Amino acid sequence: DVKVTQSSRYLVKRTGEKVFLECVQDMDHENMFWYRQDPGLGLRLIYFSYDVKMKEKGDIPEGYSVSREKKERFSLILESASTNQTSMYLCASSLSGQGPDTQYFGPGTRLTVL
């Protein structure tokens, strides 16, 4: 089975702090994604990466950056956390080139910014 792990299940940070969310997948997938999930809004794509050192903006990239130095690892960075970034963050990965995309998700990180 594909395994996608995220560094923390719960995280509490203060406004203005720099926050790193780490995601690791063990199935050699080319594509990796970061979403946030908020009540009533569903999942919204923040950034995705289709290769090492490559990144693409999703629907809501403002206030976030990403890093992909190794194929298995995709990091989401909040340069200066704000209270409106309190949310559930979900990482996912998928394999390229095998028909329509099927994404495998991690358990999520619930981030609270005070």
Add this chain to the structure above:
Amino acid sequence: LAKTTQPISMDSYEGQEVNITCSHNNIATNDYITWYQQFPSQGPRFIIQGYKTKVTNEVASLFIPADRKSSTLSLPRVSLSDTAVYYCLVTETGANNLFFGTGTRLTVIP
């Protein structure tokens, strides 16, 4: 991205068959229909995917009519553990951007 519309919530008793219908009027020729399931405090999990007619796996069945403007996820004999949010997505081959929407919250009642 083709937009999907599905009911916000559904209730069902244990042991019943549950059908969740999704409409996707603007589906394109290259699009597939994919369903995900999400339990509380977990990430979504792929359930089933199809292009046309019927697809069945160990978890569910997916019915897609000839015009492909809608699809129905069928869960046979649901149990309490099937309580979750179910998302219908239209996914284009090779595309990376999936639109999840708000899904259908299924509650199974004892």
